[in-house]
Amino acid sequence: MKTSRYILITLLMIGCISSCSDDFIEVANKETLTDSSFWQTEDHALQALTATYGALHGADGSKWTFFEEIYVAMAYRADDQINNTAETYGRNLASFSNTTEDSGPNNIWKTSYAGISRANQILEKVPNIEALSQETKDVIVAEAKFLRAYYYFWLVTGFENVPLVTTFEVELQNLFPEQSESSVIWSQIEKDLTEAEANLLTEHAAEWKGRATKGAAKALLGKVYLFQEKWPQAEVKFSEVVAMDYALLDNYADNFNGNSENGPESIFEVQFSGDRSNGNDERQVFNFEISPYAFGGWELFFPSKWLVDEMKTDVDANGDPSERVYESIFFDDPKSDMYSMEATAKIPYSDVAENLNNPNYFKKYSFNTDEEFYNGTNITLIRFADVLLMYAEALNENGKTPEAIIEVNKVRERGNAVPLTTMTQTELRNQIRHHERPVELAMEFGIRWFDLYRWQRGSTATESIKSTLEAHNKPFSENFQDKHIIFPIPLQEININDKLQQNPGW
Missing domain, CATH: 1.25.40.390 (Serine Threonine Protein Phosphatase 5, Tetratricopeptide repeat)
Known part of the structure; x- marks a missing residue:
């Protein structure tokens, strides 16, 4: 349901206009919606x-x-x-x-x-x-x-x-x-x-x-249980989503380039159309916000050094960064490339390294779809990979670590990362929290912050947000106080x- 359908209508009760005289017939104004005519x-x-x-x-x-x-x-x-x-x-x-x-x-x-x-x-x-x-x-x-x-x-x-x-x-x-x-x-x-x-x-x-859809309700309900640490209920609800017809896309990047909007991996998305006709402006603008000045972008925000360093540990069988790394960030690597506003083909990092103001950039949603760099790519709020990782988290907290590793490996293997082997519950918990979720879901609609929020507010292996931010060298983490949790x-x-x-x- 694209933004062209997002017609914001006002549904307010308005008073009737009374007649000045009984000699006049009151006729409803058909151009005005009222609570009774709508x-x-x-x-x-x-x-x-x-x-x-x-x-x-x-x-x-x-x-x-x-x-x-x-x-x-x-x-x-x-x-x-x-x-x-x-x-x-x-x-x-x-x-x-x-x-x-x-x-x-x-x-x-x-x-x-x-x-x-x-x-x-x-x-x-x-x-x-x-x-x-x-x-x-x-x-x-x-x-x-x-x-x-x-x-x-x-x-x-x-x-x-x-x-x-x-x-x-x-x-x-x-x-x-x-x-x-x-x-x-x-x-x-x-x-x-x-x-x-x-x-x-x-x-x-x-x-x-x-x-x-029914799957969206199940996935969100599972997430709600997860936030409250209702681990058994979360496991059941996520298992129901996994049993449905959702699937990981073969190409990780297709989650962000418009090639598979509302597709097999999508569970719930914010819809954008890119329509600019008749005064409309229904673009999504992540490609401008994350792209370098050198590419005609605005570079409003960047991947943190901690994230980039963590991503570099996500490797394939040859020891090279995985596909999900190459499709998530633009960084100093011979295989790293990104679309530019001025070019229809991706530009290698080495070609523009000297012109960049920051060493690393996000690449998700940067895809060029026309000569004006505008696009209508939807923004995913819940996708199947996120569900699989939340399902793995619930399984692990329910003492089912081997089963949880299977679910994590589904996500890793789609991105060509080598599968995990045997881990303890604590090791897998840390792996999910500070590698799998940030690497797979980096930048995606506040997911990382609210993960940090729930791990502080929870009672299972509680983690201080401030300690995590300081350990990961978040700028201004010294300013963080408990009040900033919300x-x-x-x-x-x-x-x-x-x-x-x-x-x-x-």
Whole structure:
């Protein structure tokens, strides 16, 4: 479901215009949607659903909100990235000097609640649309519950104690909710995903590719169990995903170059089309953000030295870096190459080494698809390789280390990395945490930070984020305090709603 379908519609109750005189006949304005004139047809329901998906781009539907605010806030604090300190984007977050007024966390908050509000409207209105079959209602409601759960996942992992809103409110006195304990939010997410899974489709028709499926609900629910260290439940749910028709792509790079959007490895993606007609601007811009100045890019952020050094240990049978390394980063190596804005073929690192401002660059999503370097490549939020690694983690914590190694090796072997052999539970845990997941999933939508977050918040082999950042030479790690484990509640929300309590330390 491409961004062209992400039509952000406003579904607000508006008052009727009264007549000045009984001599005049009141005629409804057919150009204005009202609460009573909308919610009548399947098209209306699908437009509302599209708006709920549209919040994935940001509360305002802008790609800039997604890439420069939401992504930056979720990714810049982790040890797999360093930001370009000459650029202002996320600079405070990356240096752990952010305040309650930084825009990134505020946009995550606004975007999440925008999506939740739209989902709540669907849950209230769609069951009463007489023109819909019960099956269609069930599917649309299930997708809304999936999306509401996903947005609450952003909130609970980012802010922890947040307001739980499960109805669409229009009365002013109901618009200032209190916060709920994070355990309550996690329970609601589990409830939504369990109910969604029951009615979601296994696959959508071609024109609706990208909509949430049964597999997406299972995968996200497994991830939710993982974050709460409910290891047996996580193992079961991930095993159900593994038993479905998902598969690792033969070519690792096809996850990021548009060649297999919504394909066999994809479980859930943010949809982009690249359409720039009629005033649209539906590009995804990672290729600009990560590419060197020498290639016409903006080089907003880079792979950290720790990540590059770790990747160099991920080798094939000949002792050379694996395919997933070559397709993830651009680095000083005879086989390393990357697309340039000025060239249709990849350029070897050695050809431009003297013109680079940084020794290493990310390569994922850098692919050139036309002469303007613009593209509409989707951004994956959950893919099958991630599920296999989470499944391996659950198996290992359940005392099934040999079975876990099998799942890890599926991911390694796809990228031509030599398979793992015998390991203890502790050795495999460390391998998954600080090699397999960062090497396979580097740069991918905040995954690394929230892995660090859950390993600190958990009780299984707890790891201090600060210690990890310091060990991996994260710039400004000396500034990290316990308060930085989560975002502050945005100051403007505190100012509006006096029932909100600020997170500790902020």
